[in-house]
Amino acid sequence: MTDAQAAVVQASGIVKVFGAHRALDQVDFDLRAGEVHALLGENGAGKSTLIKILTGAYQPDGGTVRLSGVEVAFRDPLQAQGAGIGTVYQEVNLLPNRSVAENLFLGRQPTRFGLVRRREIVARAQELLAAYGLDIDVTAELSDYSVAVQQIVAIARAVELSGKVLVLDEPTASLDRNEVDRLFDVVRTLKSRGLGIVFITHFLDQVFEVADRVTILRNGRKIATHTLSEVTTTDVVRLMLGKDVAFDHHPTGLGGAARGAARVSFTGVGRAGSVAPFTLAVHEGEVVGVAGLLGSGRTEMARLMFGVDAPETGTITVNGVPVQIRNPVQAVAAGFGFCPEDRKLDGIFGDLSVRENIIIALQAKLGWFRALNPEEQIELAGRFAEALDIRAASHDMPVKFLSGGNQQKVILARWLAIDPTFLILDEPTRGIDVGAHAEIVRTINRLREEGLALLVISSELDEVVAYSNRVVVMRERALVAELSGDEVAPETIVQAIAGTRDGPGTPPSAPPPANGTGAAA
Numbered sequence: 001m002t003d004a005q006a007a008v009v010q011a012s013g014i015v016k017v018f019g020a021h022r023a024l025d026q027v028d029f030d031l032r033a034g035e036v037h038a039l040l041g042e043n044g045a046g047k048s049t050l051i052k053i054l055t056g057a058y059q060p061d062g063g064t065v066r067l068s069g070v071e072v073a074f075r076d077p078l079q080a081q082g083a084g085i086g087t088v089y090q091e092v093n094l095l096p097n098r099s100v101a102e103n104l105f106l107g108r109q110p111t112r113f114g115l116v117r118r119r120e121i122v123a124r125a126q127e128l129l130a131a132y133g134l135d136i137d138v139t140a141e142l143s144d145y146s147v148a149v150q151q152i153v154a155i156a157r158a159v160e161l162s163g164k165v166l167v168l169d170e171p172t173a174s175l176d177r178n179e180v181d182r183l184f185d186v187v188r189t190l191k192s193r194g195l196g197i198v199f200i201t202h203f204l205d206q207v208f209e210v211a212d213r214v215t216i217l218r219n220g221r222k223i224a225t226h227t228l229s230e231v232t233t234t235d236v237v238r239l240m241l242g243k244d245v246a247f248d249h250h251p252t253g254l255g256g257a258a259r260g261a262a263r264v265s266f267t268g269v270g271r272a273g274s275v276a277p278f279t280l281a282v283h284e285g286e287v288v289g290v291a292g293l294l295g296s297g298r299t300e301m302a303r304l305m306f307g308v309d310a311p312e313t314g315t316i317t318v319n320g321v322p323v324q325i326r327n328p329v330q331a332v333a334a335g336f337g338f339c340p341e342d343r344k345l346d347g348i349f350g351d352l353s354v355r356e357n358i359i360i361a362l363q364a365k366l367g368w369f370r371a372l373n374p375e376e377q378i379e380l381a382g383r384f385a386e387a388l389d390i391r392a393a394s395h396d397m398p399v400k401f402l403s404g405g406n407q408q409k410v411i412l413a414r415w416l417a418i419d420p421t422f423l424i425l426d427e428p429t430r431g432i433d434v435g436a437h438a439e440i441v442r443t444i445n446r447l448r449e450e451g452l453a454l455l456v457i458s459s460e461l462d463e464v465v466a467y468s469n470r471v472v473v474m475r476e477r478a479l480v481a482e483l484s485g486d487e488v489a490p491e492t493i494v495q496a497i498a499g500t501r502d503g504p505g506t507p508p509s510a511p512p513p514a515n516g517t518g519a520a521a
Helices: 047-054 077-083 100-104 118-130 147-161 177-192 204-210 233-241 298-306 328-333 343-347 354-366 374-387 404-416 434-449 461-467 490-498
Strands: 007-018 021-032 036-040 062-067 070-072 085-089 165-169 196-200 213-218 221-227 262-271 275-283 286-291 313-318 321-323 336-339 422-426 453-457 470-475 478-484
Touching (some): 021 036, 021 047, 021 062, 036 204, 047 196, 085 147, 100 147, 177 196, 213 233, 221 233, 262 298, 275 478, 286 298, 286 434, 286 461, 286 490, 298 422, 328 336, 328 354, 354 404, 404 422, 434 453, 470 490
Parallel strands (some): 036 196, 286 453, 286 470
Antiparallel strands (some): 007 062, 062 070, 262 313, 313 321
8 A cells, every 4th residue: 555545544343332223333444645535325324423433523332443543532523623634514614704714713813912813814814715726805704605615615624723634524415516516626636635535425426526435334334345436326326225125126016007197296396406396296096106315305305295395496286276385284285294204303293192193284274263172083093093003002192102113103194184185205114113114015005005196205125116106216306217117126216316227217308416506496
């Protein structure tokens, strides 16, 4: 190994445990001087935990970390920064109401006789940013500049404070293509100076554009490290999603099922910075699966459909009639239900009872002048608890004391109680036990057979294939492919996610920039 390739950071056998959960299990990772090393993985893979250990926010329960060959044990991020490791996050962690120069030298201002030497700060700030290709007024407030400029200022500060290692955590999530190019120019400059850079992102095309190597984590374990010239995008997607995915054809034959009437149609619906305009109809008795990597725009699409985020473009029709959905109240009035990805944060009302959680959407739809009486509430909760096999000691117990699977069933029961026209399920089986998982999948199939229109988002490809009539694929916050018939198979979905598939189900146009700026005004 040459000096240019020497490992500036080497983590060996890293273990981190939170209660009964093993967040990292014997993970190895190394970063060389003068390289960009991408760290990839889906939600819960362990990326954030590993970075927090490398930067001193967490201490490992096992394993060692070496910096330039010397074993280190950082007690906090400040000590890691002093040793040479700087971090820049997606949300710039600076002071927007202070000047650019003040942010660059915050906590280390040059002084004389106890007074801050402001002219020197301004001059040094201009000189420092010139090395990054920035010619801006450093006396202006940081908030006066774009997110891209703020990111470069944050990088310049981090490099000045550290100087050996730079961790970039989702730095391009809010940038358009031109801003990404500008940031990558800075990254390449720092790389040429011998800095080791860890790059975390959900955009695979950017990984192949700027990184030298990639390490993939899954479920707290290191799956592989590869030089990017040795692998394809499809290889990386497979490693992220799991080699245990069975690449078989559609097992249920649903792909060829006849569709009923279009229950809901979204035409050119989009929002700048969220999702590029998309067109999609979901029919009576149909499940449309949504696949894509984390950060691809899956959840953002669901939020637009349900009015959590108001669409800026497009039209929505329900049973052929145009409707306006700019907030969840209008969505519920239109017959929409939405089971969100994070059930604890966005789904359940933890301190309310099981019964109250089940009836709350129906009560809101009826209005408070038509309050459900206690007998109606008990009957409704009992009926859906039995239908979905919700296991609770009492329907009057707080829902927060139920298991994750039973909480998910309660949220599902809430929306089924309003007799919905269209039901959106975002990761309905994530984090629940095997029995509850199977019950949710059976419920999805039963609801489809009963004529409900469903849109189901899932990271589990075998699961998506098992219950979907069609599958749409999201990439870079755009709907890039629609698969049906024999195309509904894990192998084809992986190819569409990776962008290596061509065919009749793939839209001819390329996806827009990562921030959705291709959306119509």
